[in-house]
Amino acid sequence: MRPLMIFAAGLGTRMRPLTDTCPKPLLQVGGQTLLDRALALGRQAGCAPVAVNSHYLGQQIADHLAGQDVAISDEPGTILDTGGGLRKALPLLGRGPVMTLNPDVVWTGPNPLAALADAWRDDMHALLALVPLEGATARIGTGDFALDQDGRISRKGDFVYAGAQIIRPDLLDDIPEKVFSLNRLWDLMIAQGSAFGMIHKGGWCDVGRPDAIPLAETLLHG
Known part of the structure; x- marks a missing residue:
C-alpha cells in the first residue's frame, strides 16, 4: 500500500463564482464531488493512509470528510x-514514497494511481502521470514536459502533468522556504536524472474553470 496525499487547499480562483461559497474540491462533476472522485481512485488503488490538506473554506472539507478514514x-x-x-x-x-493527487481533474480509463504503482521502480525519485497535450481536454497553454526513450522527463515538451504522481519526499528537507511548489523537487530530480513520466492510457480533463465542467461530464459519459 502507498500513502496518498490529495491537495485540496487551493483558493479555486479560476472557478469563481462557483467557489465563492464552496471550495473547489467539493464542486460536483457528473453528480459526484471532485474530492470524492479522487478518494475513490485512492481506495480502488489500495492507498493508505490517505491525507487531505485544507485551507480555503476548510471547515466544509472537514465536515464532508467526517466519519471517513481520511486524515x-x-x-x-x-x-x-x-x-x-x-x-x-x-x-x-x-x-517513504508518497502518492499525490490533484482532485481538480477527471480521468477515464485505467486508474492512474494503480498504473503508477505498477510502473514504479526503486531507481525512481518521482514518477509523474502525463497526458499528451493534444489529448488534454480543457487545458490552456503549452505542455509541461518532454519524455526521452528511457522515460525520463525534462522541461518544455508536448506532455502535460496530469495531477498524479509517486514521489520520494526526502529532498523536501533541503528546501528552506515554508511555502513552495513541488516543481522545486521536480527540478532537483530532473537534474539528477531520477524523474520519470508515465503516459496515462485514457481520457483526462482539467476541471479548472466553470466551462470545463460540461466538458468533463461529456468525457465521463462518452
Whole structure:
C-alpha cells in the first residue's frame, strides 16, 4: 500500500463564482464531488493512509470528510503550496514514497494511481502521470514536459502533468522556504536524472474553470 496525499487547499480562483461559497474540491462533476472522485481512485488503488490538506473554506472539507478514514492536514494561516503542503502532511503519511493527487481533474480509463504503482521502480525519485497535450481536454497553454526513450522527463515538451504522481519526499528537507511548489523537487530530480513520466492510457480533463465542467461530464459519459 502507498500513502496518498490529495491537495485540496487551493483558493479555486479560476472557478469563481462557483467557489465563492464552496471550495473547489467539493464542486460536483457528473453528480459526484471532485474530492470524492479522487478518494475513490485512492481506495480502488489500495492507498493508505490517505491525507487531505485544507485551507480555503476548510471547515466544509472537514465536515464532508467526517466519519471517513481520511486524515486532514489543515493549513489555517498561510497556504503552503504543494511542496510545503506535502511536507507539513508527512507525519500523517510516513517518509517513504508518497502518492499525490490533484482532485481538480477527471480521468477515464485505467486508474492512474494503480498504473503508477505498477510502473514504479526503486531507481525512481518521482514518477509523474502525463497526458499528451493534444489529448488534454480543457487545458490552456503549452505542455509541461518532454519524455526521452528511457522515460525520463525534462522541461518544455508536448506532455502535460496530469495531477498524479509517486514521489520520494526526502529532498523536501533541503528546501528552506515554508511555502513552495513541488516543481522545486521536480527540478532537483530532473537534474539528477531520477524523474520519470508515465503516459496515462485514457481520457483526462482539467476541471479548472466553470466551462470545463460540461466538458468533463461529456468525457465521463462518452
